[in-house]
Amino acid sequence: xxxxxxxxxxxxxxxxxxxxxxxxxxxxxxxxxxxxxxxxxxxxxxxxxxxxxxxxxxxxxxxxxxxxxxxxxxxxxxxxxxxxxxxxxxxxxxxxxxxxxxxxxxxxxxxxxxxxxxxxxxxxxxxxxxxxxxxxxxxxxxxxxxxxxxxxxxxxxxxxxxxxxxxxxxxxxxxxxxxxxxxxxxxxxxxxxxxxxxxxxxxxxxxxxxxxxxxxxxxxxxxxxxxxxxxxxxxxxxxx
Amino acid sequence: xxxxxxxxxxxxxxxxxxxxxxxxxxxxxxxxxxxxxxxxxxxxxxxxxxxxxxxxxxxxxxxxxxxxxxxxxxxxxxxxxxxxxxxxxxxxxxxxxxxxxxxxxxxxxxxxxxxxxxxxxxxxxxxxxxxxxxxxxxxxxxxxxxxxxxxxxxxxxxxxxxxxxxxxxxxxxxxxxxxxxxxxxxxxxxxxxxxxxxxxxxxxxxxxxxxxxxxxxxxxxxxxxxxxxxxxxxxxxxxxxxxxxxxxxxxxxxxxxxxxxxxxxxxxxxxxxxxxxxxxxxxxxxxxxxxxxxxxxxxx
Numbered sequence: 001x002x003x004x005x006x007x008x009x010x011x012x013x014x015x016x017x018x019x020x021x022x023x024x025x026x027x028x029x030x031x032x033x034x035x036x037x038x039x040x041x042x043x044x045x046x047x048x049x050x051x052x053x054x055x056x057x058x059x060x061x062x063x064x065x066x067x068x069x070x071x072x073x074x075x076x077x078x079x080x081x082x083x084x085x086x087x088x089x090x091x092x093x094x095x096x097x098x099x100x101x102x103x104x105x106x107x108x109x110x111x112x113x114x115x116x117x118x119x120x121x122x123x124x125x126x127x128x129x130x131x132x133x134x135x136x137x138x139x140x141x142x143x144x145x146x147x148x149x150x151x152x153x154x155x156x157x158x159x160x161x162x163x164x165x166x167x168x169x170x171x172x173x174x175x176x177x178x179x180x181x182x183x184x185x186x187x188x189x190x191x192x193x194x195x196x197x198x199x200x201x202x203x204x205x206x207x208x209x210x211x212x213x214x215x216x217x218x219x220x221x222x223x224x225x226x227x228x229x230x231x232x233x234x235x236x237x238x239x240x
Numbered sequence: 241x242x243x244x245x246x247x248x249x250x251x252x253x254x255x256x257x258x259x260x261x262x263x264x265x266x267x268x269x270x271x272x273x274x275x276x277x278x279x280x281x282x283x284x285x286x287x288x289x290x291x292x293x294x295x296x297x298x299x300x301x302x303x304x305x306x307x308x309x310x311x312x313x314x315x316x317x318x319x320x321x322x323x324x325x326x327x328x329x330x331x332x333x334x335x336x337x338x339x340x341x342x343x344x345x346x347x348x349x350x351x352x353x354x355x356x357x358x359x360x361x362x363x364x365x366x367x368x369x370x371x372x373x374x375x376x377x378x379x380x381x382x383x384x385x386x387x388x389x390x391x392x393x394x395x396x397x398x399x400x401x402x403x404x405x406x407x408x409x410x411x412x413x414x415x416x417x418x419x420x421x422x423x424x425x426x427x428x429x430x431x432x433x434x435x436x437x438x439x440x441x442x443x444x445x446x447x448x449x450x451x452x453x454x455x456x457x458x459x460x461x462x463x464x465x466x467x468x469x470x471x472x473x474x475x476x477x478x479x480x481x482x483x484x485x486x487x488x489x490x491x492x493x494x495x496x497x498x499x500x501x502x503x504x505x506x507x508x509x510x511x512x513x514x515x516x517x518x519x520x521x522x523x524x525x526x527x528x529x530x531x532x533x534x535x536x537x538x539x540x
Binding site: 087 | 284293313321325326328330334337339341343344
């Protein structure tokens with residue numbers, strides 16, 4: 001519990017966290033507002049809220065980055081020394097970071113939904129574009145779970161790679177570059193991290209993706225693999 | 241039982257032998273200087289003690305057990321390995337609170353240690369605005385958070401001005417007088433000479449010397465320096481008494497071996513020979529260190 005409290009303090013005591021949260025709100029507000037306002041009614045009808053979520057991949061990068069910073073800040077600023085001197089059971093530190101990453105993901109997801117649904121759905125309502133409530137709940141749930149998992153994925157990948165720049169670049173490669181490769185691989189490509197996450201989040205216009213549940217399970221498996229790898233490597237590596 | 245025991249500690253990085261069969265102990269109630277030139281293996285040894293790296297062979301024990309087996313490490317060992325190891329975006333107080341929270345230490349203690357290191361006025365400023373001296377104080381505050389019985393400080397004098405040096409000397413001395421074991425590494429010997437009372441000297445990863453500072457510097461073996469207008473007469477008297485006498489560059493200065501200050505003064509008085517100066521020839525820790533490690537700082 002002490003380690004968890006410490007990791008929460010680390011998260012909220014640096015400005016980067018709040019800049020990422022603020023940046024996400026601004027970007028998401030612009031996306032939802034512009035899409036709901038500018039697209040034609042024909043484009044919006046029949047797609048429920050999916051069209052509002054075109055900015056989700058970019059927002060996912062925000063939460064992934066936050067998770068990556070949770071792990072890699074220890075090595076970038078060399079605070080790992082004091083962290084692991086106070087808590088020599090290093091796997092507990094990584095576990096606490098994963099949990100804090102999940103909590104941060106929940107907060108970011110709630111903010112995201114509040115902006116996206118609050119702004120986008122009110123504009124759609126004013127334009128008399130119908131939205132199916134059940135579908136909207138499914139999609140927003142998938143987006144929220146995906147954001148939480150993306151943050152956890154960032155924590156795990158950061159614990160494995162340690163270097164902050166390398167981790168963020170690797171994340172961008174996973175979420176954007178590898179998506180291109182995945183498209184070339186057909187069905188097998190839908191099991192790639194970014195593709196499975198897109199399936200979970202109900203990506204717009206990509207019906208070939210995995211279902212939300214399957215996508216969530218596959219991306220969740222990636223998170224578990226990196227989380228375990230991060231804990232094992234952090235426990236066995238030397239801090240020098 | 242010594243607070244810290246290093247037994248035949250060896251650490252090898254590939255072809256590089258950082259620490260080579262190093263053995264020494266650290267007791268409570270002393271400030272022990274852990275001295276050696278850059279690259280001698282001081283930081284590697286401290287990291288091995290703190291469980292941050294694994295020895296290739298040998299062991300490093302704190303209170304007779306490996307560091308990771310301590311039941312309450314933060315209240316047993318306080319350590320500062322590098323004053324720069326702080327997130328620059330946090331305040332000094334915020335940084336210490338993250339450490340206190342991890343150790344289950346109440347936040348009121350954070351304000352106490354900030355006051356101890358005289359950082360209270362700057363506690364809410366972000367660390368990126370701290371001077372090196374302030375960062376050293378913050379690092380020491382972090383080490384003191386758990387009120388530990390053992391302190392390990394790696395180069396704590398780096399970046400301190402003369403006032404800061406005096407402050408560090410005073411606070412380390414008072415901590416040792418409370419019975420704590422304080423191990424201070426440094427490669428700047430003049431900075432620690434007035435701070436430490438025990439010394440461990442290493443070079444190229446090997447133990448060169450360990451013992452009380454006075455023994456290492458060789459206080460009683462140093463010659464007595466006498467300045468007199470009657471050097472020939474005094475020399476004769478001293479040599480007749482069994483002392484060995486050499487002359488300094490200046491004719492009126494004698495360097496007297498195998499004789500106490502008191503005996504030289506008594507003999508001079510008995511023979512009516514005036515003395516203008518009578519003192520034990522000083523040898524600095526730096527002089528002795530260079531003797532032990534060679535001019536280049538290497539033992540091999």
